[in-house]
Amino acid sequence: MRDRPAAAGPQMTTDHSLRERAIRDAPLPVMLHADDGAVLSVNEEWALRTGFAAGEITSVRDWSRRAFGDDRIRVHDGSGDVYEQASEKVIQSVAAADGRVLWWEFRSRPLGRLADGRRAALTVVNDITEQRGAEQQLKDSEARYRIISELTSDIVYAYEVAPDGRVGMRWQVGGIKGLVGDAGSGAEPLAWLTRVHPDDVPIIESRDQRLCNGLPSTDEFRLLSGDGRVRWLRVYSRPEKDDTGAVVRVIGAAKEITQDKRWEEALADSESKLQATSRTAGVGYWEYYPDGDRIVCSPVMWRIWGLRPGRTGPRGRVFLDVLHADDRPVVEAILQDPPETLRHEYRIVRPDGSQRQVFEDLSVDRDGDGRAVRFFGVCQDVTDIRQVQADLADAKEEAEQASAAKTRFLAAASHDLRQPLQALAMFVNVLSDRDLDAKAKDLVKRVRDCSDALERLLGSLLDISRLDAGLFVPQRRDFDLGDCLERLCVEMLPLAEEKGLDLRFVPCRITVQSDPGLLDRLIRNLLSNAVRHTAR
Numbered sequence: 001m002r003d004r005p006a007a008a009g010p011q012m013t014t015d016h017s018l019r020e021r022a023i024r025d026a027p028l029p030v031m032l033h034a035d036d037g038a039v040l041s042v043n044e045e046w047a048l049r050t051g052f053a054a055g056e057i058t059s060v061r062d063w064s065r066r067a068f069g070d071d072r073i074r075v076h077d078g079s080g081d082v083y084e085q086a087s088e089k090v091i092q093s094v095a096a097a098d099g100r101v102l103w104w105e106f107r108s109r110p111l112g113r114l115a116d117g118r119r120a121a122l123t124v125v126n127d128i129t130e131q132r133g134a135e136q137q138l139k140d141s142e143a144r145y146r147i148i149s150e151l152t153s154d155i156v157y158a159y160e161v162a163p164d165g166r167v168g169m170r171w172q173v174g175g176i177k178g179l180v181g182d183a184g185s186g187a188e189p190l191a192w193l194t195r196v197h198p199d200d201v202p203i204i205e206s207r208d209q210r211l212c213n214g215l216p217s218t219d220e221f222r223l224l225s226g227d228g229r230v231r232w233l234r235v236y237s238r239p240e241k242d243d244t245g246a247v248v249r250v251i252g253a254a255k256e257i258t259q260d261k262r263w264e265e266a267l268a269d270s271e272s273k274l275q276a277t278s279r280t281a282g283v284g285y286w287e288y289y290p291d292g293d294r295i296v297c298s299p300v301m302w303r304i305w306g307l308r309p310g311r312t313g314p315r316g317r318v319f320l321d322v323l324h325a326d327d328r329p330v331v332e333a334i335l336q337d338p339p340e341t342l343r344h345e346y347r348i349v350r351p352d353g354s355q356r357q358v359f360e361d362l363s364v365d366r367d368g369d370g371r372a373v374r375f376f377g378v379c380q381d382v383t384d385i386r387q388v389q390a391d392l393a394d395a396k397e398e399a400e401q402a403s404a405a406k407t408r409f410l411a412a413a414s415h416d417l418r419q420p421l422q423a424l425a426m427f428v429n430v431l432s433d434r435d436l437d438a439k440a441k442d443l444v445k446r447v448r449d450c451s452d453a454l455e456r457l458l459g460s461l462l463d464i465s466r467l468d469a470g471l472f473v474p475q476r477r478d479f480d481l482g483d484c485l486e487r488l489c490v491e492m493l494p495l496a497e498e499k500g501l502d503l504r505f506v507p508c509r510i511t512v513q514s515d516p517g518l519l520d521r522l523i524r525n526l527l528s529n530a531v532r533h534t535a536r
Helices: 003-025 044-050 060-068 129-152 191-195 198-212 258-281 299-305 317-322 328-336 383-433 438-469 481-498 516-533
Strands: 030-034 039-042 090-095 101-113 119-127 155-161 167-174 217-224 230-241 247-256 283-289 294-297 341-349 355-366 372-381 477-480 511-514
Touching: 003 039, 030 044, 039 060, 044 119, 060 090, 101 129, 191 217, 198 217, 198 230, 198 247, 230 258, 283 299, 299 372, 317 328, 328 341, 355 383, 383 438, 438 481, 438 516, 477 481, 481 516, 511 516
Parallel strands: none
Antiparallel strands: 030 039, 030 119, 090 101, 101 119, 155 167, 155 247, 217 230, 230 247, 283 294, 283 372, 341 355, 355 372, 477 511
16 A cells, blocks of 8 residues: 555656646647646746746736736636636637737646645637637628618628538628518528519529629619519629639629619600600700710701711711801801800701701800800701791792782773773663653663672772772771662672572661771672572
């Protein structure tokens, strides 16, 4: 029994020597300490990382003061007795000698009793300061991405790409209300990509292919929200590569553009209607920006110019050369010193040599200094209209000349036409003075009425000629309408009897105010048409 302790001495010495060597050569910080608070050994890694010399750490209390700033006797925080059972992993911040903060991952395990009966434990440290720094940078980056997302995009996302192309860890900031992956919904990041409209799946496939090839991609596609509505998304994606050129990560941002698309559709519809109206009405429009010498025009303008359609219209000297040589200086002066608004016409010469007359309504936008920055013109080819107007003017002139000739003829012939009528009236008066029977007198009376009517008709013709010449002035006066009607009915009665019509007259004594000759002519025309166009 006494030999056993004696035999244990060399073995303990050997074990202690091995432990010392293991602690000294360990690549990680290692401390050997006892349950009475004594630090038995600290390796160089521990001293190098903390900046504390081994001689400064002779007890656990010394270590606690320097590392944690208190007098508690502990190598690290943790539960349980590390001298009896191994501790769980404990992560704790440690103050270095130069003020730096280190993040250490502590692990302790018991080593049993020493020769003097004290319990010993070994604490090994994994310095995770760099890892914690990277984690903090990632958190800061996420915070910045979140701010960027709130300001510029609805979603900022990233995901890892495995060597076999599979998607690894996903990360997302933000969301779109009503879509899968909405912020705060607890859904898996990027789950909104599972709601792509079936017709837009090829867009996603093409996007994935470009990213796999290391190319950035900007895509617009539709998503189906939970309520069945269609939502538009614009997604920017950029791949990141490792040193070998393989894609290891994709980062991007997404923004809902549903309202933008609606505006685009409304604008396209409005533009289509404007173009249709422009084509139908033959009206074109153009915009000219002097700073960039740039002109944009509608398709109708190309037809007016007789040029092949393009994306922009002729500008500079080319535009001026289209103008007729006589009109070019006027247009140049307008462009140099334009008024606020102007309506004018000018001629253009097409490449085939034909000339067209163009009406233009021009307006000018100016900057704060009064400098013209935009010209806007609405044009219409009025060549055919001006030709029709010229033809109408010629026809009017011819008609006026013919009317003047007729007036001159009637004026010249009025004397010759009145002579036989005056002779007829004289002969009728001679007959009426003769002693005739009642039947002959009635016949003479009718001849006199016809002669008077013929003379009035000739007077009407002369009045018409004077009206055309602007020489006739109506003479308004009061007269008995009954006498006028009775005379006209007597005049028209033979014509009515000849067609077998019964023409009746109701005598009246109404006084009217008018020109007797003009009213007589008007009523005669009505009666004449009535008799002529009445069958029975």
